[in-house]
Amino acid sequence: NAGVTQTPKFRVLKTGQSMTLLCAQDMNHEYMYWYRQDPGMGLRLIHYSVGEGTTAKGEVPDGYNVSRLKKQNFLLGLESAAPSQTSVYFCASSYTEGLTDTQYFGPGTRLTVL
């Protein structure tokens, strides 16, 4: 099992450019998430999905869009990148173990917006 993979690992954008980050998981998990990690702020949830074809907003959704057309993939899009979106982005997937979920994380994508 590859677990959770993310593409690309690094990216530099200019302000106003667009891009899509791809997350893939091979564990047949229903739930998937996109987080951003900024120094001193931990992880903040951008969007999440509870199943194929469904998405929902997290804590910091503005400026991002997502799609979950296939159960194993969760895409994060930036339509018009801004310097404030410079961050490390993590994808995660989870399964429910009785009481709550256990999340599995990808290696991250480091994005710089100039």
Add this chain to the structure above:
Amino acid sequence: AQSVTQLDSQVPVFEEAPVELRCNYSSSVSVYLFWYVQYPNQGLQLLLKYLSGSTLVKGINGFEAEFNKSQTSFHLRKPSVHISDTAEYFCAVSNTGGFKTIFGAGTRLFVKA
């Protein structure tokens, strides 16, 4: 609303010394608690979790944590650290569903020779 506070942003410690990373939470309902570790340039890995039962939880790499409901704490401990334990550690709390998981700001553990 839930929240998580990691009381130390950085913890330097010498190799083979004991360490405690502190985590306090607030929640009006029953909680489930997690510690994750992030090694440099990697994603987060689950160290341990408390769901129910025994308040002392043992995880990977010799770490353990104790759930204290009266003090709303879930501190992480290791009796003897190694250089390889240098990483950032995140405490997290959820009630039902991963989309309700709240992460702390992280504690950076530096283990010195």
